[in-house]
Amino acid sequence: MRRVSRVRLARGFRIGLGEAIFLVPGLALFGAFVVWPSGHAFYYAFTNWNGFTPSATWVGLRNFRAIFASSASWSPVATTLKYTVGTGILLNVLGLGLALALNGTGRLLSLLRSLFLIPLTLSLVATSYVWNFIFSPDQGTLNRLLRMLHLGSLQRPWLGDPHTALWSIVATAVWQGTALFMLIYLAGLQGVPSDLHEAASLDGAGPVRRFWHITVPMLVPAFLICIPFSLIGGLKVFDVVQVMTGGGPGGATETLATAVVKQTFTYQNAGYATALGVVLFAMTLIAAVGSILLIRRFEVRH
Amino acid sequence: MKHRFLRPRHRRVALTVVVIGASLSVGVGLGAAKPADVTLNITTWNPQSIDQLKPINDAFTAKYHVTVNFQALSPGSDYANLIGTRFASGNPPDVLFIQRGAGGSTLAASKQLLNLSNQPWISRLTPAGRSSASYNGTIYTMPLDVNFQDTVYYNTELFNKLGLNVPTSWSQFIAICQKLNAAGIVPLAMGGKDTWPLGTIDQNMIPADIRRYDPTFFAKRYAGKTTFSSSPAWHHFARDIILMGQDTIFHDPMATTWPDSVNEFVQGKAAMMIGGNWIAPVFNGTYGQATVPSFKVGDFVFPYLARHSPNDAFMAVTVGTQLAIAASTKQKKAAEEYLNFFASPPNLSKFITIYQGPTAGLSGAHATGLDPLVTNILKTGILSTKRTFGECLINSVPSNFYDTLRTDIGKAWSGQGMTVSQMLSDLDNAYNQGRPQMTKAYLC
Numbered sequence: 046m047r048r049v050s051r052v053r054l055a056r057g058f059r060i061g062l063g064e065a066i067f068l069v070p071g072l073a074l075f076g077a078f079v080v081w082p083s084g085h086a087f088y089y090a091f092t093n094w095n096g097f098t099p100s101a102t103w104v105g106l107r108n109f110r111a112i113f114a115s116s117a118s119w120s121p122v123a124t125t126l127k128y129t130v131g132t133g134i135l136l137n138v139l140g141l142g143l144a145l146a147l148n149g150t151g152r153l154l155s156l157l158r159s160l161f162l163i164p165l166t167l168s169l170v171a172t173s174y175v176w177n178f179i180f181s182p183d184q185g186t187l188n189r190l191l192r193m194l195h196l197g198s199l200q201r202p203w204l205g206d207p208h209t210a211l212w213s214i215v216a217t218a219v220w221q222g223t224a225l226f227m228l229i230y231l232a233g234l235q236g237v238p239s240d241l242h243e244a245a246s247l248d249g250a251g252p253v254r255r256f257w258h259i260t261v262p263m264l265v266p267a268f269l270i271c272i273p274f275s276l277i278g279g280l281k282v283f284d285v286v287q288v289m290t291g292g293g294p295g296g297a298t299e300t301l302a303t304a305v306v307k308q309t310f311t312y313q314n315a316g317y318a319t320a321l322g323v324v325l326f327a328m329t330l331i332a333a334v335g336s337i338l339l340i341r342r343f344e345v346r347h
Numbered sequence: 348m349k350h351r352f353l354r355p356r357h358r359r360v361a362l363t364v365v366v367i368g369a370s371l372s373v374g375v376g377l378g379a380a381k382p383a384d385v386t387l388n389i390t391t392w393n394p395q396s397i398d399q400l401k402p403i404n405d406a407f408t409a410k411y412h413v414t415v416n417f418q419a420l421s422p423g424s425d426y427a428n429l430i431g432t433r434f435a436s437g438n439p440p441d442v443l444f445i446q447r448g449a450g451g452s453t454l455a456a457s458k459q460l461l462n463l464s465n466q467p468w469i470s471r472l473t474p475a476g477r478s479s480a481s482y483n484g485t486i487y488t489m490p491l492d493v494n495f496q497d498t499v500y501y502n503t504e505l506f507n508k509l510g511l512n513v514p515t516s517w518s519q520f521i522a523i524c525q526k527l528n529a530a531g532i533v534p535l536a537m538g539g540k541d542t543w544p545l546g547t548i549d550q551n552m553i554p555a556d557i558r559r560y561d562p563t564f565f566a567k568r569y570a571g572k573t574t575f576s577s578s579p580a581w582h583h584f585a586r587d588i589i590l591m592g593q594d595t596i597f598h599d600p601m602a603t604t605w606p607d608s609v610n611e612f613v614q615g616k617a618a619m620m621i622g623g624n625w626i627a628p629v630f631n632g633t634y635g636q637a638t639v640p641s642f643k644v645g646d647f648v649f650p651y652l653a654r655h656s657p658n659d660a661f662m663a664v665t666v667g668t669q670l671a672i673a674a675s676t677k678q679k680k681a682a683e684e685y686l687n688f689f690a691s692p693p694n695l696s697k698f699i700t701i702y703q704g705p706t707a708g709l710s711g712a713h714a715t716g717l718d719p720l721v722t723n724i725l726k727t728g729i730l731s732t733k734r735t736f737g738e739c740l741i742n743s744v745p746s747n748f749y750d751t752l753r754t755d756i757g758k759a760w761s762g763q764g765m766t767v768s769q770m771l772s773d774l775d776n777a778y779n780q781g782r783p784q785m786t787k788a789y790l791c
């Protein structure tokens with residue numbers, strides 16, 4: 046009998062050599078455009094590269110020491126964490142809430158589901174430009190609406206006030222992104238067997254109890270997608286901040302990703318910027334893996 | 348038997364091939380020598396300049412048979428980023444237009460620009476042009492238009508209606524702002540959200556403070572003999588610029604973009620705005636539908652630190668646009684010809700007329716048909732033509748300096764509690780951090 050060569054890719058996952066050959070083009074592209082540049086980035090984090098010249102001098106841990114020694118580095122970190130927590134909570138809570146409200150059959154629910162999906166069809170950059178106009182201090186829709194409702198005292202220069210700028214950006218990102226989370230949670234809800242709810246109802250469980258003891262555990266696979274996804278998206282935020290405030294006013298909305306760009310292009314400090322990028326990568330990895338492990342423990346318990 | 352290398356028939360064939368091949372290669376060689384086959388990649392940040400400079404580029408192509416591929420990469424500060432990326436990836440343009448403060452000296456310091464010191468137009472460099480074109484005593488750029496630093500444009504109708512006169516001192520300026528505020532009008536439109544417009548204020552105030560209180564500051568700071576925190580000029584500047592945020596000169600400056608600020612002004616919601624001479628034609632009826640019919644505009648020198656007489660407010664000049672050649676270009680000859688062609692007095696005169704530059708960085712060029720607003724400003728103020736303070740200020744500090752300064756101005760003007768000592772300490776830290784980059788920089 047002819048023996049088929051097999052390749053062990055990971056524990057418990059083996060494929061035939063013939064099948065493995067089909068992976069080569071994909072792996073080559075991934076290696077060329079992801080692994081190789083990322084590896085290069087790790088190298089440049091230990092150099093004083095200015096971003097212009099081909100040469101760079103090895104400086105060891107100097108860039109990382111500068112990041113952790115400077116209090117100025119912590120402001121973008123704090124802003125990034127605030128944004129991540131803010132969008133993480135709102136996207137998941139609102140996404141789940143909308144999914145629960147719109148889960149069912151009927152024309153009205155279908156129509157509403159379609160309407161709520163509209164923001165998802167727009168790019169975040171385009172959305173950010175539109176919300177820039179909404180938050181504009183003089184002719185902005187929000188302030189005009191407040192004046193119309195005789196609530197003029199609540200008017201703000203939303204993106205020019207350090208107390209409201211970041212939360213205005215969070216609101217924009219949440220408006221645009223909630224639909225995706227709603228969609229994933231809706232898919233999860235569709236997978237919850239209705240007989241479980243019926244059985245629990247017969248046993249006298251109310252809606253709240255059914256939600257916590259049936260819906261939530263059954264939605265763990267959806268949480269496994271949504272929570273790490275929102276954390277990763279929050280930590281790497283760049284586009285919406287760059288378009289809406291450019292990190293201002295006075296650095297109040299500077300995130301790690303915008304700081305990386307500024308260090309590279311404005312300060313010609315690409316080595317330091319790459320080190321910041323490595324720190325951001327480490328934060329993202331910890332948040333993503335940590336959240337997955339945490340949610341999986343929850344899944345096992347149930 | 349005598350060995351024959353090729354049979355006669357084969358020799359004939361080989362001879363024919365050789366003759367045809369040689370003819371083709373000569374033809375190709377001649378073709379390559381033709382300038383018509385040379386393409387010069389030129390980049391700029393200004394999309395409008397593609398049309399504006401087309402006559403000059405077409406004339407160059409007609410004369411030298413060099414195809415000009417003229418590209419506008421991106422307006423605003425993104426241009427410097429894109430150019431930086433092009434150089435870093437080994438794919439720079441052959442010739443590049445460089446904005447004021449957009450990294451010309453950084454590129455020169457990184458040896459990315461061609462040394463232009465032996466070019467024929469060097470002898471025509473004005474003192475102001477030479478100072479901005481030099482880095483470590485070597486010429487790396489060709490200065491085109493020389494402009495005065497930003498001036499104050501004002502709505503004459505509004506001023507007349509409220510009985511306001513053109514201010515000739517700082518106290519008068521503040522008083523006017525207070526009156527405008529009381530009338531519910533934005534005194535000075537400011538698009539601080541885009542950050543760079545903050546420079547229209549600080550680049551006016553710093554030269555005035557340096558000139559009056561600490562003329563040798565930058566040389567001393569470079570030598571480590573003084574600090575921003577201990578300089579009277581910088582104390583004066585920091586105090587005044589922080590106060591500007593409290594004096595209700597602006598309305599929501601950090602929430603307003605540059606286009607919004609222009610709209611505020613031309614729609615009569617703001618009484619004044621600051622801009623360079625390049626914006627003068629915009630105000631004189633060419634701003635399109637946003638211009639209100641009654642909109643009439645005048646201008647005056649920013650009255651910060653006016654000294655002996657009302658018209659004694661110091662006004663620095665700066666080179667607006669420069670041309671440079673990438674050191675790695677394969678079209679060196681054509682690129683040098685392009686600069687030479689641009690440097691000719693008729694072409695340079697055309698350029699500075701388009702951009703309303705009062706003068707040029709090379710002698711022999713004269714703007715014709717300057718906007719009345721520009722000629723008015725030229726009658727007032729002190730135009731420093733010996734030094735270009737604009738470039739000088741940029742080259743006298745490391746690249747991170749102005750970002751730190753404008754972040755702190757943003758903090759002050761958005762109510763984040765900025766103090767004079769904090770601002771000066773931040774500037775010292777930024778300078779110390781970036782100081783290693785400054786290899787024999789050209790100092791003010």
